[in-house]
Amino acid sequence: MNLIFLGAPGAGKGTQAEVVCEKLGIPAISTGNMLREAVKNGTPAGLAAKECMDRGDLVPDEVVIGILKDRIAQDDAKNGFILDGFPRTVAQAEALDAMGVQIDKVIEIAVPDEKIISRLSGRRVCEGCGASYHVDFKPTKVEGKCNLCGANVVQRIDDKPETVIARLKTYYEKTAPLKDYYMRKGKLITVQGQEEIAETSKLTLAAVEAK
Numbered sequence: 001m002n003l004i005f006l007g008a009p010g011a012g013k014g015t016q017a018e019v020v021c022e023k024l025g026i027p028a029i030s031t032g033n034m035l036r037e038a039v040k041n042g043t044p045a046g047l048a049a050k051e052c053m054d055r056g057d058l059v060p061d062e063v064v065i066g067i068l069k070d071r072i073a074q075d076d077a078k079n080g081f082i083l084d085g086f087p088r089t090v091a092q093a094e095a096l097d098a099m100g101v102q103i104d105k106v107i108e109i110a111v112p113d114e115k116i117i118s119r120l121s122g123r124r125v126c127e128g129c130g131a132s133y134h135v136d137f138k139p140t141k142v143e144g145k146c147n148l149c150g151a152n153v154v155q156r157i158d159d160k161p162e163t164v165i166a167r168l169k170t171y172y173e174k175t176a177p178l179k180d181y182y183m184r185k186g187k188l189i190t191v192q193g194q195e196e197i198a199e200t201s202k203l204t205l206a207a208v209e210a211k
Helices: 013-024 030-040 044-055 061-072 090-098 111-123 159-176 177-184 197-209
Strands: 002-006 028-030 083-086 106-109 125-126 133-134 188-192
Touching: 002 013, 002 111, 002 159, 002 177, 013 083, 013 106, 028 044, 030 044, 030 083, 030 125, 030 197, 044 061, 061 090, 083 111, 106 197, 111 125, 111 159, 133 197, 159 177, 177 188, 188 197
Parallel strands: 002 083, 002 106, 028 083, 106 188
Antiparallel strands: 125 133
């Protein structure tokens, strides 16, 4: 089964993709993680992506599509995959169709903006091992230090409140039209994000498994 997860930045797409990935035994492919890896490795695509990400802008289609093509060609994606963070525009969705990639369902995780701003601006990431934390929901045992490796835990530039607001604006302008695109194809299912992650997971799995 090939799935797409839609939703504003911080809606919990990545978390729910991991839950479904475990249940179905298919990889969750996060373009955000792929792009950050490219940035970390200093590849030409990574450097181009970094400039855009630092501004809260979308990374150009040709950069993302190139990285994605390589990823879904790998062996672990042959029985299906979950795309988290791609497509982000109707043009990217059309490019995916043009690649001959069959998408079975598109799951939208819907969360109000004010909750997203609170979630994202509280996120922290370990500079060493990449572990994720949150100042309210998942704090470190020692302030500012990773529980796993002891390295510094920092706020990513794209999680700062002003960047989050810019990212939401970009989402509504560029990504929200995808809902109509996939609704017309009869593939869109909307899941309302709940306070408890486990409750959202129940609804998400039910949407995926529905006939």
